[in-house]
Amino acid sequence: MNVTFACPVCDVPDSVAIDHPIDWECVNCDHRMRLSAALPSLPACAVCGNHELYKKKDFAHTLGMAILIIAIVLSTVTYYWYEKWWSWSFLIGSAIIDGVMYLMVGDVVVCYRCDAHHRGFLPNEAHEAWEITIGERYRQERMRLERQDAQKLEVRSPESKVEGAADVQRPTRDP
Ligand SMILES: [Zn+2]
Numbered sequence: 001m002n003v004t005f006a007c008p009v010c011d012v013p014d015s016v017a018i019d020h021p022i023d024w025e026c027v028n029c030d031h032r033m034r035l036s037a038a039l040p041s042l043p044a045c046a047v048c049g050n051h052e053l054y055k056k057k058d059f060a061h062t063l064g065m066a067i068l069i070i071a072i073v074l075s076t077v078t079y080y081w082y083e084k085w086w087s088w089s090f091l092i093g094s095a096i097i098d099g100v101m102y103l104m105v106g107d108v109v110v111c112y113r114c115d116a117h118h119r120g121f122l123p124n125e126a127h128e129a130w131e132i133t134i135g136e137r138y139r140q141e142r143m144r145l146e147r148q149d150a151q152k153l154e155v156r157s158p159e160s161k162v163e164g165a166a167d168v169q170r171p172t173r174d175p
């Protein structure tokens with residue numbers, strides 16, 4: 001069982017085993033956190049303790065896209081040389097490879113709040129596929145926190161106010 005997550009302070013990613021409790025320290029900014037041992041059914045996020053988690057296939061979409069793009073390039077070349085059977089073979093072959101890879105990979109359980117990716121846990125019915133309404137709620141929460149952080153920075157360093165003003169979203173105009 002392990003978890004991959006971004007440091008809450010500097011966003012540098014790390015991956016650790018969580019079969020037992022550990023005192024984690026960021027390699028980049030020395031931020032420390034106590035991570036408790038996760039239960040095999042993973043009722044909550046091992047990093048932030050959030051109970052809302054979703055599962056998805058542990059499939060590298062970039063790899064799938066890379067295979068598809070290579071197949072398209074190869075099939076275009078063979079099509080140009082009137083080798084249309086080769087063109088079809090590349091396209092259908094890449095689709096089959098993508099499909100088999102997709103079926104073979106296991107699930108990864110992801111935290112809506114901190115995006116920690118948990119691997120090697122038992123299937124749990126509480127973990128459902130990503131839901132847009134829940135995802136949107138957490139996206140709004142993240143935006144709100146980012147705005148608060150930006151405001152705090154502005155208060156701390158008034159000389160950077162002009163520069164910061166462009167980044168901070170303009171207040172919503174009331175009708
Ligand atoms: Zn850090």
Ligand SMILES: [Zn+2]
Pocket residue numbers: 045046047048049050111112113114115116
């Ligand atoms: Zn979390």
